Amino acid sequence: MSGPKRAAERAVATFLFACVAFSPPFLSIFGADAFVFGLPLLYFYLFAAWGLVIALVAWTADLGSGPPPQRISDRPAGISDRPGGRARAG
Amino acid sequence: MLASWSILVVALAYLCLLFAIAYYGDKRADAGRSIIGNPYIYALSMAVYCTSWTFYGSVGRAASGGMDFLPIYLGPTLTFVLWGFLLRKIIRICKAHRITSIADFISSRYGKSALLGGMVTLIAVLGITPYIALQLKAVSTSFNVLVQYPDVVMPPISSRVPVLKDTAFLVALLMAVFAILFGTRHIDASEHHEGMVAAIAFESIVKLVAFLAVGAYVTFGLYDGFGDLFATAARAPRISALFTSNDAGYGHWPTLILLSMAAIICLPRQFQVAVVENVNEDHLKKAVWLFPLYLLITNIFVLPIAIGGLLHFPDGSVDADTFVLTVPMAERMEGLALFAFIGGLSAATGMVIVAAIALSTMISNDLIMPVLLRLNWRGLAERGDLSGLLLSIRRGSIVMVLLLGYAYFRFIGESVALVTIGLVSFAAVAQFAPAMIGGMYWKGATRVGAILGLSLGFALWLYTLLLPLFARSGWLPIDFVEGGPFGIALLRPYALFGLDGMDNLSHAMFWSLAANIGGYVLGSILSRPGAIERIQGALFVDVSSHSGAFGGTSFWRGSAAVTDLKALLARFIGAREADRVLGDYARRRGLNPGHPREADAALVSFVERLLAGSIGAASARVMVASVAKGEVVGIEEVMEILDETSQVIEYSHRLEQKSQELENTTQELRDANERLKELDEMKDDFISTVSHELRTPLTSIRSFSEILSDNPDLDAAERDRFLAIIVKETERLTRLINEILELAKMEAGRMDWHMIDTDPRDVIDEALAATSSLLAGREISLTLDADQWLPHVHADRDRLMQVIVNLIANAVKFCDDSRGEVSVLAGQLGGRFYLGVLDNGPGVPPDDRQIIFEKFQESSEPLADRPRGTGLGLAISRQIVEHFGGRIWVEDAPGRGAAFCFTLPISRVAPVSAPGMKSHEAL
Missing domain, CATH: 1.20.1730.10 (Sodium/glucose cotransporter)
Known part of the structure; x- marks a missing residue:
């Protein structure tokens, strides 16, 4: 799979995640009267989810410039999810 | 302080x-x-x-x-x-x-x-x-x-x-x-x-x-x-x-x-x-x-x-x-x-x-x-x-x-409050989104749709958001908000058409965006885009495939004087800048900048884009039209331009390629299928032939065994004769099976070949020695006529001998009974090693010359009382010769009979091959 296509898929996945994470039902769940590390739960949750989305954007944008070479070597298992490539080779 | x-x-x-x-x-x-x-x-x-x-x-x-x-x-x-x-x-x-x-x-x-x-x-x-x-x-x-x-x-x-x-x-x-x-x-x-x-x-x-x-x-x-x-x-x-907990909820x-x-x-x-x-x-x-x-x-x-x-x-x-x-x-x-x-x-x-x-x-x-x-x-x-x-x-x-x-x-x-003011602005500019994003992805979106969507969205924004704000600030009667205009409750700006229970902003966004998108889509579907709209739509939607400067795309046909264009540019961006820009353009295109001439469509478009940067696309168009002769292209030409420049041609080209490839592949598949069918038929033939060939010796073995077993009082001489037949048929059966196995091995490519540099003379001598026993008791002369120096060949020695023995045995079998003559010729022919085995038998009719090298195929000539072979000798010979890179065939021998010949590539040229220096040997 090419880098841009992979990036597009990641972008859409990130977008959907964000839509769910910031949806009213989720916010109601985290609007509970509770504290995490001395921070109100909702406050903590919103910034954590937001930070995660930003990290995902950075991760995806990085891919848009083409897959870095080490990505291929550090996941040999990746071959198994590409039957098309193997069929052609065989 | x-x-x-x-x-x-x-x-x-x-x-x-x-x-x-x-x-x-x-x-x-x-x-x-x-x-x-x-x-x-x-x-x-x-x-x-x-x-x-x-x-x-x-x-x-x-x-x-x-x-x-x-x-x-x-x-x-x-x-x-x-x-x-x-x-x-x-x-x-x-x-x-x-x-x-x-x-x-x-x-x-x-x-x-x-x-x-x-x-x-x-x-x-x-x-x-x-x-x-x-x-x-x-x-x-x-x-x-x-x-x-x-x-x-x-x-x-x-x-x-x-x-x-x-x-x-x-x-x-x-x-x-x-x-x-x-x-x-x-x-x-x-x-x-x-x-x-x-x-x-x-x-x-x-x-x-x-x-x-x-x-x-x-x-x-x-x-x-x-x-x-x-x-x-x-x-x-x-x-x-x-x-x-948030009282208002998160709606x-x-x-x-x-x-x-x-x-x-x-x-x-x-x-x-x-x-x-x-x-x-x-x-x-x-x-x-x-x-x-x-x-x-x-x-x-x-x-x-x-x-x-x-x-x-x-x-x-x-x-x-x-x-x-x-x-x-x-x-x-x-x-x-x-x-x-x-x-x-x-x-x-x-x-x-x-x-x-x-x-x-x-x-x-x-x-x-x-x-x-x-x-x-x-x-x-x-x-x-x-x-x-x-x-x-x-x-x-x-x-x-x-x-x-x-x-x-x-x-x-x-x-x-500050935020309330800001949100009103956000809601206004959000009205641009449908026309903007839609225009980037939908070629069919039209000007009418955009105008309709924008005006409806804006009107509803005005009515449901801005005017109520005016009213709340005392610039309009507050009744307008609370009771609706003229007391029509259905038109209350904060609860339009009875839509109640939403916050003001969501309410306004719902109505304005619904009207905006609805108008946009409906207007686009019901109207036909003009020529320029179509071109622009294609250019916007397919911007990546038209990457670069759109050098070839031009809405202008006809031309304009360069001086007119320069004067036009100078009026908006200054004379110096205009000079510089046009000079750059000319240099990039390898034109002479100083020479006054007619500007082509590309330059006219270039100037239009340049002007668009300063005075906007619509104005630039009007200004350029004032100096450019000719007119804007019509719809037919637009389609032509699109056909020529857009990816359509590229796509159709690729499609053609693909279908061509597909056709080729299909043809190959079909050929392969034909070949498979042929092979299948051959296999069937082969199996039936093999069964037949096996059955003949088996039948005779069985019948003689039955005679022996049914008649225990058979006399000794008769018994010995029958037993000899059984032994001979069994040997034939063994040979047949061995040869079938050997051929199968060769055809499957599983044969072990010991390819070495071989002197054919030694092999021929050995073959002659091995076949001399066949001549025993028969009136047959076997002669060798070989050049003094024979070129060496690269071959498996034993297999090569097998071929020569096969050919000699074959010749012996078919040669004239009364005055049999078999001669072996060896030498060099056209840069290759040549060997021929000639007999003076009935010969091979031209129609059979190809098929006798097939398995179990023998000449259709009546064999009379000739001893039967296995029918595999020539097939095996051909396999061997072809494996050595050579060719085997049969032709008429001079005078009468058949000549079985083969050639092999030479591995080392013989030292001297003087004509006439031949050794004649008679065995």
Whole structure:
């Protein structure tokens, strides 16, 4: 799979995640009267989810410039999810 | 002690510093050493999104609505998640078409329509005015609050102060001056404002640091960190409600997120910094996460400051919108308060300057110039240098925009919270989103659809959001809001057609966007796009496949004089610049720049795009039309252009290739299938033949065995004769099976070959010796006629001998019974080793010469009483010879009989091959 296509898929996945994470039902769940590390739960949750989305954007944008070479070597298992490539080779 | 003059001096000094940065940035850009050419400055310039709304208003919102301030910053993050689909495409389109504003974008997409450009501009101006008012309100309020230091007193209402003494008015004028200085010093062909971008980026740093400083002071100075602050707040039930259960619910969050998602690309100032001022598309990759990160950092301290303010001023006497300023003031932190004021000033000036420049570009390019050109464009076109006029229009527009903002502030904005004002603006610019995004992905969208959608959306925005605000400020009867116009309850602006129970903003967004999108889609479907609309639609939607400068795409047929075009350009961008640009163009195309000639369609289009950068797409079109002969292409030609230039031809070409490949593959498959069928048939034949061949000896073995077993009293001689037959048939059977196995092995390629350099003479001698026994008892002469020097061959010795023995045995078998003659010839023929075995038998008819080398095929000539072979000898011989790279065949022997011959490639040439020197041997 090419880098841009992979990036597009990641972008859409990130977008959907964000839509769910910031949806009213989720916010109601985290609007509970509770504290995490001395921070109100909702406050903590919103910034954590937001930070995660930003990290995902950075991760995806990085891919848009083409897959870095080490990505291929550090996941040999990746071959198994590409039957098309193997069929052609065989 | 903070005197008003000292605050003024600091503020002015700060603005001068900004101007110095902008000036330096412009100078560096002119020198070709840009200081904004990196993703960090780019991301910081996008942070012009954070205005006074963020700096003061978010805290105010948080003080009453808890985390409600946040969705406005989540939206841009969500849009940037999809940057690869949206932002990058917008940038590519704008770069290709020299688009300088959102009005230009929409007008350009829908056939360079001047009407659409004007509509967008009008909506933008009306929509952004409250936003500018918000900044003016924030600056004047913060100034008036700070002036009271050390007392914390809310300033008086502006409308009771004469205009000329009103701080907000002075602020508006000051900002107008700065916007003019920043943005309209000269008309640039590229329409980049590098200096302004540098200043905006600097401001983004200042406002961030100032806000963080106040936040850190409240959190860590007044309280002992976040834990302490929230713990203290949790003890006050009214405050703790802000960050726990939200009474209003979260139903309006999607509305706010959606609004801000649209705003981050539709706001004219965001369009300006993110798209128009983008110098390198690659900067996006970093900026798309750096900018949201900036927003996140900015927002961390919003709630702490709000809580700090509420705890500090529990009686509600202090406007929460001023907490950023008033909390440090109350704590006698003079320096921090001043710094906060500068931060707020940064946020406001950044927004006002960029918005004013963006709006003034739109007003001059898409509103005033088209009107001027249409009303009296002949007179205008005859005038000399128009760049001065253009600059004056833009400067006038800036002043007008700021005065409009001030008017809004003075008459309406006074009583409304900052965030509420801002959201009205967001809702207005969100109306651009359908036409904009739809135009990028839907080729069928038309001008009529865009106009219909925009006007419906705008009308509903006006009715459900702006007019009620007027009414609440006392400029319209409040009955209008509460009872509906003329008392028609169904038309109440906050509950249109009985849609009740939603917050005002969501209600307005629902109706305006529904009408907008509905009108857009319906209008597009029911109308037919014109020629230029179609071309532009294709160019916008397929911008990536038309990457580059669209050099080949031209709407103009016919031509214009180069001098006319140059004169036209000079009027708008100055004579020197025009000379330079046209010279560059000529050099790039390898033309002689000095030679006056007719400009071709490509140059006419180039000039049009260039002009579009200065006066907008619609006006540029009118101006170029005034000097270009010929006319705009018609629909047939458009389709022709599309056929020629767009990917259609490319696609069809590729399709053709693919189908050709497919055809080839199919043919190959078909051939392979035929071959398989043949092989299958052969296999069947082979098996039936083998069975037949095996059955013959088996039958005779069985019958003789039965005779022997049924007749135990058979005499000895008879018994021995039968037994001899059984033994002979068994041997034949064994040989047959061995040969079948051998052949199968060869055909399957599993044979072990010992290929070595071989002297054929030794092999022939051995073969002759081995076959001599066959001659016993028969009248057959066997002779060898070989050259003295035979060339060596590369072969498996034993197999080669097998071939020769086979051929000799074959010859012996078929030669004349009474006077049998078999001769072996060996020598060199055409650079190859040659061997022939001749007999004087009946010969092989021409029809059989091919098939006798097949398995179990023998000559169709009646064999009479000749001993039968296995029928595999020749097939095996052929396999062997072909494996050695040789050829085997049969021909007529001279005189009578058959000649079986084969040739083999030579591995080493024989030393000498003197003709006539032959050895004759008789055996």
